[in-house]
Structure formats: structure tokens, C-alpha cells
Amino acid sequence: xxxxxxxxxxxxxxxxxxxxxxxxxxxxxxxxxxxxxxxxxxxxxxxxxxxxxxxxxxxxxxxxxxxxxxxxxxxxxxxxxxxxxxxxxxxxxxxxxxxxxxxxxxxxxxxxxxxxxxxxxxxxxxxxxxxxxxxxxxxxxxxxxxxxxxxxxxxxxxxxxxxxxxxxxxxxxxxxxxxxxxxxxxxxxxxxxxxxxxxxxxxxxxxxxxxxxxxxxxxxxxxxxxxxxxxxxxxxxxxxxxxxxxxxxxxxxxxxxxxxxxxxxxxxxxxxxxxxxxxxxxx
Amino acid sequence: xxxxxxxxxxxxxxxxxxxxxxxxxxxxxxxxxxxxxxxxxxxxxxxxxxxxxxxxxxxxxxxxxxxxxxxxxxxxxxxxxxxxxxxxxxxxxxxxxxxxxxxxxxxxxxxxxxxxxxxxxxxxxxxxxxxxxxxxxxxxxxxxxxxxxxxxxxxxxxxxxxxxxxxxxxxxxxxxxxxxxxxxxxxxxxxxxxxxxxxxxxxxxxxxxxxxxxxxxxxxxxxxxxxxxxxxxxxxxxxxxxxxxxxxxxxxxxxxxxxxxxxxxxxxxxxxxxxxxxxxxxx
Numbered sequence: 007x008x009x010x011x012x013x014x015x016x017x018x019x020x021x022x023x024x025x026x027x028x029x030x031x032x033x034x035x036x037x038x039x040x041x042x043x044x045x046x047x048x049x050x051x052x053x054x055x056x057x058x059x060x061x062x063x064x065x066x067x068x069x070x071x072x073x074x075x076x077x078x079x080x081x082x083x084x085x086x087x088x089x090x091x092x093x094x095x096x097x098x099x100x101x102x103x104x105x106x107x108x109x110x111x112x113x114x115x116x117x118x119x120x121x122x123x124x125x126x127x128x129x130x131x132x133x134x135x136x137x138x139x140x141x142x143x144x145x146x147x148x149x150x151x152x153x154x155x156x157x158x159x160x161x162x163x164x165x166x167x168x169x170x171x172x173x174x175x176x177x178x179x180x181x182x183x184x185x186x187x188x189x190x191x192x193x194x195x196x197x198x199x200x201x202x203x204x205x206x207x208x209x210x211x212x213x214x215x216x217x218x219x220x221x222x223x224x225x226x227x228x229x230x231x232x233x234x235x236x237x238x239x240x241x242x243x244x245x246x247x248x249x250x251x252x253x254x255x256x257x258x259x260x261x262x263x264x265x266x267x268x269x270x271x272x273x274x275x276x277x278x279x280x281x282x283x284x285x286x287x288x289x
Numbered sequence: 290x291x292x293x294x295x296x297x298x299x300x301x302x303x304x305x306x307x308x309x310x311x312x313x314x315x316x317x318x319x320x321x322x323x324x325x326x327x328x329x330x331x332x333x334x335x336x337x338x339x340x341x342x343x344x345x346x347x348x349x350x351x352x353x354x355x356x357x358x359x360x361x362x363x364x365x366x367x368x369x370x371x372x373x374x375x376x377x378x379x380x381x382x383x384x385x386x387x388x389x390x391x392x393x394x395x396x397x398x399x400x401x402x403x404x405x406x407x408x409x410x411x412x413x414x415x416x417x418x419x420x421x422x423x424x425x426x427x428x429x430x431x432x433x434x435x436x437x438x439x440x441x442x443x444x445x446x447x448x449x450x451x452x453x454x455x456x457x458x459x460x461x462x463x464x465x466x467x468x469x470x471x472x473x474x475x476x477x478x479x480x481x482x483x484x485x486x487x488x489x490x491x492x493x494x495x496x497x498x499x500x501x502x503x504x505x506x507x508x509x510x511x512x513x514x515x516x517x518x519x520x521x522x523x524x525x526x527x528x529x530x531x532x533x534x535x536x537x538x539x540x541x542x543x544x545x546x547x548x549x550x551x552x553x554x555x556x557x558x559x560x561x562x563x564x565x566x567x568x569x570x571x572x
Contacts, residue, residue: 069546131437145512147430147437154414154430154514156546163511164504164541166447180545221447228446229428229512231437258447262463263352263439 012059012105013282014049015112016066016095018087018139021045022279023052025059027287029123034279042093050102059105063285064096065115065278068142072110072153080109108285112136113144113158114151115281116238116271121146122284124272126234133232134271135160137219138239141186145230152230161186165221172197172214185225189218191241207246216247220254227259227266238271295342295388296565297332298395299349299378301370301422304328305562306335308342310570312406317562325376333385342388346568347379348398348561351425355393355436363392391568395419396427396441397434398564399521399554404429405567407555409517416515417554418443420502421522424469428513435513444469448504455480455497468508472501474524490529499530503537510542510549521554 015022021039026032033056037048053059067085071078080096100107110118117126117134126132130149136142143160145152152158167176167183174197176187187193194202198211205211223235237251248269255265271277298305304322309315316339320331336342350368354361363379383390393401400409400417409415413432419425426443428435435441450459450466457480459470470476477485481494488494506518520534531552538548554560 143512147435148433150431150433152430152513155510155516155549156514158514159511159546161511162507162542162545164449164507166449180543181541224445224447225508226512227438228442228444229426229509230435231439231441233438258464259445260463262445263442266438 009060010057011283011286012053012056012062012103013279013286014062014064014099015115015278015282016064016082017112017278018067018085021049023049024279024283025053025056026283028283029273029276029280032276032280032283034276041089042095046095046098049099053103059103061286061289062099062103062105062107063115063282063287064099064107064109065112065282065285066095066109068111069156069159070109070111072157080107106289108288110151110285111142111144111157112278112281113142114146115144115285116277117144117146117236117281118151118284118288119273119277119281120236120271123280124277125236125269129234131231131233133160133226133230133235135219135222135235135237136239137189137237137241138191141190141222143226145226145232147230160222160226161190163222163225165218165225185218185222189215189222189241194241202241202244205244207244212244212246212250215241216250216254219247220251220258223251223255223268224258227255227263232266235266235268236271237268238277242270292343293340294566294569295336295345295386296562296569297345297347297382298398298561298565299347299365300395300561301350301368304332306332307562307566308336308339309566311566312556312559312563315559315563315566317559324372325378329378329381332382336386342386344569344572345382345386345388345390346398346565346570347382347390347392348395348565348568349378349392351394352439352442353392353394355440363390389572391571393434393568394425394427394440395561395564396425397429398427398568399560400427400429400519400564401434401567401571402556402560402564403519403554406563407560408519408552412517414514414516416443416509416513416518418502418505418518418520419522420472420520420524421474424473424505426509428509428515430513443505443509444473446505446508448501448508468501468505472498472505472524477524485524485527488527490527495527495529495533498524499533499537502530503534503541506534506538506551507541510538510546515549518549518551519554520551521560525553
């Protein structure tokens, strides 16, 4: 019997399902995220057509329950996304397909995929940030994905906010001016009155954005001490950001500790679903 | 042959050396940290008198080099402590005693000791803060001590600093108002003109201190997601701090994620050297 690995990238906007063993061996499909019933049924149908899976990885939007001792292990828990709170996504898929499921956050899975095949190949200490509608972060520490009481929620770190220089109060409904509140895509749009993609590279928006993202990078440097920090998501498509962030990180660290390498993901749009495949392969 | 574990807590002020297997089986001595030659010779003499060791753990002040691939692995590296920069502490002790050395930061070792015998017994996701002359933090993530590019340097996280409410610029020579710059013992003393132990529990110093330390705790919650946060060191001997910190953490998290348990170490003054013993026992 062949070994067939399946992966589901469960996103708030779309689901990506794939079978394969890496970037060069990947058969994928995607469809919009509607109701849990409809969306999960589409995923089940995709995998049933491709024969019995050996293992399935699910890389999910969250928050999720990763505690194997918990009654809601494998659930998407308190998400604000309509209809999806308390959805036993890994239980439903695992039972329907008769397969062992490995479940994690989308960003932890992305860190794993980039460590396996991408921008952090062979690196065991990796942080993956996504900067888009929200800010999320996943981490591999010593080769192990970080879980703990919940899982990393890097977007909600508190960072310095100079209200004289930037009176914008922040957009996070829970915390106002946490990292996500100050530096997510919607924060950029609300502060400047237009989407980031409309702001030229020399607009002051980017220097401010780089300063906030650098404070987040320094937060992970001081706690997780990654060798590599990978930053993806829509906001990071402004290419001027990387040099600015590296400079701000160096300024903030001020020679006290070495800065990690900071750069974009190498796996592009497939990072998420490859992360799910990587989860399945780890077993 | 008996199994004999040795531990060295290498502190900037004093060295503690011990043999034993845990809190109830510990023979210890301590002496001031003078020059590396003299101090390390005293440690060697202590262990030689007690027969051949099976393994030696060293829990050291830092920064230290924990990368086994590095040429300065096992060294205290860029410490400002006179005479101690670039000291091959683990190589010298290991060769003199003919024993395998396991080397880590004092605070990582403390996290390990508290997880093994103390306030976080059986917990695999632990952060240990020490708040004294400086602020340091160690972490166990999924049962593994966090290393990475260097090791955690939690005292140097950037946190919100409202200069209108607290114009004190911070005492960190590298970063000014990082966590250590705002909340270490010397920062408290410089800001208020007297040592923390002279300030009564209802002095506004403690509410401010709790706010800064809570921001640091939120920083580790969002990155390492610990189940337990242990806070020791001289500043934490003010007992009013714990309830204030718990309240500030809850306020900052605002229900978005659950707060970890926050409390003092259980192993008292022996946390450090027990951490070194625990390193030796892990092998």
C-alpha cells in the first residue's frame, strides 16, 4: 500500500486541500470557507476520491485547542468567524476518513513547512509571522512546535506606542494598540485612509509599520531566540519593508544580542497547505 | 560505582557548588565570585574532595554560548563582569574533573528545577523570571529548554512606557527603557530615590512595577504560551506584587487568551544550584 499524506489548510476565507509529500509532489484544490458542514464535506470528498490516507495534517485558523488532555482537543474554539466557534474539525475529518490527524495552528504549520522545505531549511529555531488581516505567529523551538497553555498569539504582544508620533489608537477589539492593533493591514488602512498597497514605498506609513513590526521581532528574539524570522502575509508584499525592519531591529537590539535573519517565506501560497502535509508526515 | 551528580550555580556575586539528586539530598557550599582562576579552582577543589562525578551541570550568568557547533560553546561570552568575558567555564571544569558537562543559563536551569521539583512540578511549559539587579528569564517549552540563536533574554523585551505617567528614562545601558531598564531593582531605586525594600506596599512604585512586569508576562504568554510563570529575585520579595501582577495581566489580556498561573518559586535559594543538578541528571 502506498503512503499517502493529506493536508488541509483551514483558513477563514478559503480551505486548501492537498495530497503529496512536498513542494515538488503536491496535488491541491481550494474552495471558499462557507459553513462548517458544507466546507468540511468538500474536504472529505476531495480526500475520498484519492484513496485511503496514511495520515492527515490540519493547519487551522484559530484559536484552536492543541491540548491532547482536553475534551475539546482538535477543535477550533472561540473564533469570531460566524458558525465556526467550537467546531471539532479534526474529529469530524479524522472519523470520516478513518485516519490519524495531526492538528496545529496555520502559523505553526507554516513555520514547520518553511523549516522543512523553505526559507529556513534545516533550521530548528524558527518564527513565522503573517501580517495581513490580523497578525499571527508560529514557532519551532529546538525542532518542536510551541504549544503550551494555548499556542503563540504573537499578534497580541504589547509594544511601545508613541501616541505623540502616532495618535492612532489601534484596531484590536481586545487590546487596542497591541502589535496587531497597530500594524495589521486594517490598521494601516484605517490610519492612512487607504489600503497599504496604494501607499508608495517612500510614504511615512512604511517606516512606522517597520518600527512596530521590529518591536514584535524583538519580542520573539528576547523570548524564543529564533535563528530565522520569516514574515509573510499581504502587508509584507511591500518590498521596502524588509530592509526597514532589519534596520529597526538592529537599532532596537543595539548590539546587545545578535539579530536573527529576517526574510520572506520561500514556499509562496503553498506554505500553509505544505505545513499541513508536514504535520501529517511528522505523524 | 555510585552515581554522583554535581551542580555549579555560577552567579555574578557568588558561586554555589553542590552534589546530590534533589532538594532532599543536597550537599552544598558557596563562595564569592572573584577572578575566574580563583573561583573555578575553588569549585574544582570542592568536587575533587567528593570523589569522581558522573555528570556535572553548570547554570551560569551570561550571556553564554549554548551552541554545540560553536568554537566558544560552553563559554561565558560578552559579560560586563570584570575578568569573566570569554571564560571557558565548562571546558575548564569538565577537563579538570574528567566529566561530561551540561551547560545552560542560570534562568533556564531554574525553570528546569522548578519544573522537576518545585512550583511547576510536572509542567512542561514554564517561564522563570528573576527580577533583581537585572531581569532574566528562562523557558521550558514542551519539556525542552529554549536555546536558539542565543538563549532567551527576557529582560530586554520592549514594553509600553507612558512617559507622561512615568518620565523615568530607564536604566538599561543598551536599551534605556526595556523591561529591565524600567523594572529591575536598580531602576526602582533610581526612580524613587531609595531601595525597593524601603517602599511600603501602598507606595505607587509597586503598581507601576506590577504594570511593567505584567507587560513582560504578556510578552511571554504571546510567544511561549507557558502554563506556569514563576517569578523570583529580590524585587519579588515584596509580597504585594503577585496579586497586582495577576490583575494587570488579566487587564492586559482582556479575556482574549487565558492567563497562566503566576507565582513564586518553591525551591527558595536552592533553585539555581538544583537547576544545575537537574541539568546534570538530564545528561
